[in-house]
Amino acid sequence: DAGVIQSPRHEVTEMGQEVTLRCKPISGHDYLFWYRQTMMRGLELLIYFNNNVPIDDSGMPEDRFSAKMPNASFSTLKIQPSEPRDSAVYFCASSLVYPTAGTQYFGPGTRLLVL
Amino acid sequence: TQLLEQSPQFLSIQEGENLTVYCNSSSVFSSLQWYRQEPGEGPVLLVTVVTGGEVKKLKRLTFQFGDARKDSSLHITAAQPGDTGLYLCAGGDPTSGTYKYIFGTGTRLKVLA
Numbered sequence: 001d002a003g004v005i006q007s008p009r010h011e012v013t014e015m016g017q018e019v020t021l022r023c024k025p026i027s028g029h030d031y032l033f034w035y036r037q038t039m040m041r042g043l044e045l046l047i048y049f050n051n052n053v054p055i056d057d058s059g060m061p062e063d064r065f066s067a068k069m070p071n072a073s074f075s076t077l078k079i080q081p082s083e084p085r086d087s088a089v090y091f092c093a094s095s096l097v098y099p100t101a102g103t104q105y106f107g108p109g110t111r112l113l114v115l
Numbered sequence: 116t117q118l119l120e121q122s123p124q125f126l127s128i129q130e131g132e133n134l135t136v137y138c139n140s141s142s143v144f145s146s147l148q149w150y151r152q153e154p155g156e157g158p159v160l161l162v163t164v165v166t167g168g169e170v171k172k173l174k175r176l177t178f179q180f181g182d183a184r185k186d187s188s189l190h191i192t193a194a195q196p197g198d199t200g201l202y203l204c205a206g207g208d209p210t211s212g213t214y215k216y217i218f219g220t221g222t223r224l225k226v227l228a
Contacts, residue, residue, distance in 0.1 A: 004157075043158070043203060043218040056215060091157050099146070099207055099214045106157025 002026075004107035006092050012113045018080040021110045024073055025094030033104060034067055034077050035091040043091075049075065050098075061086075082114045118142075119206050119219035127225045131193050136202055136222045138187045144206035147180050147187045148216065152201040194226045 005024040013019055025032045033048040047057040052069045060067070064083070069075040079086055089109045095102040122137045138147070146165040150158035162171050164180035164187065171178045175198075177190040187204055201223050205216040 042220050045215050045217075048215065093157070099216065103160045103163075104216075106159070108155070109157055 004092055004094055004105055006090075006107035006110050008110060009108065010111045010113075012115065013082055014115050015083055016081045017114075018078065019082045019086075019112060019114075021077040021079075021090050021092075021112070023075045023077070023092030023107060025075070025092070026096075026105055027073065029094035029096050029105075030072075031095040031098045031102070031104075032069060032075050033091075033093040033095070034075070035093065035106075036088045037091060037109070038088045046077070079112075082112075084114045087112055087114050119204055119217055121202075121204060121219040121222045123222060124220065125223050125225075127227065128194055130195060130226055130228050134191050134194060134224070136189045136191075136224070138189075138204035138206075138219050140185050140206060142206075142210075143184050144208065145184070146207040147184070148205040148207075149178055149187070149189055150203040150205065152203060153199075158201075158203055194224075196226045196228050199224060199226050 007022045030051050034046040035043050036046055037043045044059055046059045047067045048055055049069045065079055067077045089111050091106050091109045093104040093106040095104045119138055119140050128134055148163045149161045151161055152158040162178045164171055167182045167184045169180045175192045179188050191198055201221050203221050204219040208215055208217050
């Protein structure tokens with residue numbers, strides 16, 4: 001299996017620009033998660049989906065962030081407009097079952113730098 | 116908001132030494148997971164513990180969930196350079212209506228050859 005695929009792996013953009021991060025979960029996994037990792041705040045859950053439906057988006061920082069899952073094999077996390085404080089590593093993860101018995105499989109992450 | 120504090124934050128030891136990493140909270144968790152993350156990669160799940168007092172072993176790694184399900188420890192015997200990485204604990208939050216895992220602050224381990 002290919003694992004969770006994220007693109008791009010690195011993104012450098014200027015403040016005010018729109019940023020779109022992409023994720024392809026492991027085939028057959030019903031749960032998809034978006035996380036953000038920074039040195040200051042650690043690993044934070046932003047939003048998660050079950051069967052393409054957003055279940056909990058309470059971790060989304062503000063209206064500048066939005067996430068979609070149009071089908072079972074693709075999700076996007078969009079930041080518009082981007083700000084320097086959005087600089088972080090963004091991880092996508094997927095799971096077959098959730099939560100107690102479920103293993104979350106993380107992608108390699110997208111390292112975002114907003115100048 | 117439930118918090119998970121890990122200690123120590125940083126640990127540098129020689130190959131062959133033993134070590135213990137702690138994960139503490141004032142809140143009760145329904146389950147507890149441990150992950151290891153290597154530079155440039157996502158976290159990888161090592162173990163899930165769900166019962167208070169539960170002990171699980173994974174080769175040289177021993178994981179324990181506290182009796183009250185508020186804390187956990189990870190003990191590594193005879194550490195090897197391959198154990199180097201960021202260790203994260205994650206607690207299942209039973210107070211969240213939608214259920215989610217909250218990640219700890221992390222322990223960065225370096226094992227020197």
